[in-house]
Amino acid sequence: MAKTEFEPSIRSRPVYGELEAKNGKAHLFIADADGAGAILDMAKSAPKDFFDKAHIIYIPKDSGDKYTDQLKALGAKQFYAGPSYEASVTRIQRVLADASNGLQIYLSGTEGLMGQAMREATNVGYPYSAIQTEHRGSKARRMQCVHCKGVTEDVITDPFECSHCGLNLFVRDHYSRRLAAFQGVCVDAEDPGNVPDKVEIT
Secondary structure, rough: EOOOOOOOOOOOOOOOOOOOOOOEEEEEEEOOOOHHHHHHHHHHHOOHHHHHHHHEEEEOOOHHHHHHHHHHHHOEEEEEEOOHHHHHHHHHHHHHOOOOOOEEEHHHHHHHHHHHHHHHHHHHOOOHHEEEEEEOOOOEEEEEEOOOOOOEEEEEEEEEEEEOOEEEEEEEEEOOOOOOEEEEEEEEOOOOOOOOOOOEOO
């Protein structure tokens, strides 16, 4: 799957580029689903021994085993496939905490995955500008309800129902790096039950 293109309508949304092999003492890749394709494409132009110093953390999601064998074949020093971001986050935190100077970080896949992984990296001192990102796959959003603070993953319609408190939420075009999520506000607070028809979001 090719790199995802977004309409330039949301000023707060991070700008995603294309992964490029950089010189470094170590390389950390974090990807989900079709984000594996970005790693595989980058590998075509990477130096021969590049992955000898690499750690790949991959979350297949709905892609199943489509990319797993291809990623393993890159010969990374360490490879981990996890069932979810939540199951993988302690590994991500440990790798970042133990890293020495010279670590290059590469994130690819969905916006939710990249936002959460970037937050972990910046929490330990890596600047946003030093982290490479490439969006691949679903344009679904990670949304936080401003009322109950619960987070709903993979939102593709506006409005949507909060998975925690059940409110019908309007999808605001505002992205928070701190939360790694967009925000949703009750759409029928003043007129309960008056909920607009759902439309697909990008």
